[in-house]
Amino acid sequence: MIERETWAEVILDYRSLPFDGVEREIDVRIPTTQMALAIIGPRRVGKTYLMRQIIEKLRSEGIPEENIAYVNLEDPRLVGTSLEDLMVLLEVLREMGGEKLHLFLDEVQVVDGWERFVRYLLDTGNRVFVSGSSSKLLSKEIATQLRGRSIAVHVFPFSFGEFLRARGFAPKRYLSSAKKAELRRLLLEYLEWGGYPEVVLNPHLRIEILKGILDLTIYRDIVERWEVRNLSALRLLLKILARSSHLTLTKAYSTMKSLGVSIGKGTLADYLEYLSDAFILHRLPPYVRSYKKAELLGFKPYLVDNGLLRITGVKDKGRLLENLVMVELLRRGFEPGEDLFYVPGDGWEVDFLAGDELIQVSYEIHTLNRERELKALLNATKRVDAERLTVVTFAGKESVELNGRRIDVVPLQDWLLR
Numbered sequence: 318m319i320e321r322e323t324w325a326e327v328i329l330d331y332r333s334l335p336f337d338g339v340e341r342e343i344d345v346r347i348p349t350t351q352m353a354l355a356i357i358g359p360r361r362v363g364k365t366y367l368m369r370q371i372i373e374k375l376r377s378e379g380i381p382e383e384n385i386a387y388v389n390l391e392d393p394r395l396v397g398t399s400l401e402d403l404m405v406l407l408e409v410l411r412e413m414g415g416e417k418l419h420l421f422l423d424e425v426q427v428v429d430g431w432e433r434f435v436r437y438l439l440d441t442g443n444r445v446f447v448s449g450s451s452s453k454l455l456s457k458e459i460a461t462q463l464r465g466r467s468i469a470v471h472v473f474p475f476s477f478g479e480f481l482r483a484r485g486f487a488p489k490r491y492l493s494s495a496k497k498a499e500l501r502r503l504l505l506e507y508l509e510w511g512g513y514p515e516v517v518l519n520p521h522l523r524i525e526i527l528k529g530i531l532d533l534t535i536y537r538d539i540v541e542r543w544e545v546r547n548l549s550a551l552r553l554l555l556k557i558l559a560r561s562s563h564l565t566l567t568k569a570y571s572t573m574k575s576l577g578v579s580i581g582k583g584t585l586a587d588y589l590e591y592l593s594d595a596f597i598l599h600r601l602p603p604y605v606r607s608y609k610k611a612e613l614l615g616f617k618p619y620l621v622d623n624g625l626l627r628i629t630g631v632k633d634k635g636r637l638l639e640n641l642v643m644v645e646l647l648r649r650g651f652e653p654g655e656d657l658f659y660v661p662g663d664g665w666e667v668d669f670l671a672g673d674e675l676i677q678v679s680y681e682i683h684t685l686n687r688e689r690e691l692k693a694l695l696n697a698t699k700r701v702d703a704e705r706l707t708v709v710t711f712a713g714k715e716s717v718e719l720n721g722r723r724i725d726v727v728p729l730q731d732w733l734l735r
Contacts, residue, residue: 318401318402319394319398321405328387331386331389332382332386338369339479339514341366342478343472348468352467353444353446353467354444355447355467355468355469356470357448358473359595360534360595361513361533362473365448367470368423371446372385372387372419383410383415385418386410387421388406388420389424390425390427391423398427400433400434403431404434417444418438423448424448424449425447425449426459435463435466436466447467455538457594471647471648473622473644473647473648474512474622474644475513475514476512477730478734480503480512481503483514483518484503488500488734504711508634508637509623509634510523510623511626512622512623513530513622515530527627528628531597534597535548535551538594542591543591547580549578551591555592555597556630557569559618559630560631560636562617563614564617565616566585569585570582570585597620598619598621599619599643599644600616600618601617601619601643601657601659601669602654603615603616603659603660604670604700604701614661619644620640623637623640623641626640634680638678638680638711639668641729642669642732645732646671651671657670660697660701662693665692667693667694670703673704674704674706675694675697675705675707677694677709678708679709679710680711681713682708694724706722706723706724706725707725707726707727707732709727709729709732711728712728
């Protein structure tokens, strides 16, 4: 049983914490109806920080302090919290002057029956914000548990704009030669090591931090949750995904078998789902009408952050660039299989169809690959109705007219910051 004085202490302690850090570029629209806001995403990307950012926004809008409360349910003072204890929390908040509450419940999954408490709060006119990450209840499942009573906000590692702010660099339209060189250096670092906040803020420890994040996700969110016994197969699968441009279940199975790893196809399919549920893996399907053809073509695998690619041994800048573009498209709200695909063709391929834009990714555009990359975009327009044709490259900028269509070659930094 959590004492009333303990609840009051926890509430007041969190209210007095200073707020500083890198403001997230995440569009948070708070529901005005009886729906919770579920903040979901992989481990260590800043879901708690986003809660604090929303709290500061509410304060700036004039919401009284007594109507806002943040509670981290993994606080050691709250060990063993029950559904009954949460009702006591509500009573304490009322005693402290709270009326229409804005209650932030972090690591909500540690309390059995938490979803009933959240639904009660919503039904009685309060606003609720929930988040969590654990092997007991994955971040993605938090929204599912509320059965249509929540809106999900997805959190990813830092965008390039957030990365630059964390490093104290303000991008401007006009830069000196020294500032241009610094921006290019930062862009290359972001390309190679990604945007996990702790990695960005502690570059001297990035390998150790990234290994820790990966181990935490694999061991706690997958191994413990699903009782995975073949850990070596799971780790090998992750390396195969990181180094593959395209993959099918059959191909992954054959690769693992050729390496002497014994695993069934069904188990392998389960492992792919586990990695996806933990937000580590994102699978991009082909834009084709036939389900059978889609299965034959397979998916293009991407990891949630380039830093994870690096610690699995990927150094190819073309692969890193394409992965970075994919994650940025996810950050912008595109959904694989809904409005985000790759477009396969006969001897050609376009990397992304994002809404009404076709995007080809190439680290460099030069005489050897220029015609191939541009023609692939034109070929794809015969299959899809695209308004914009774009080539994203690390450097280089131009507009090309080809067969009556304009193709914009855009440098990575401009595309990321647009």
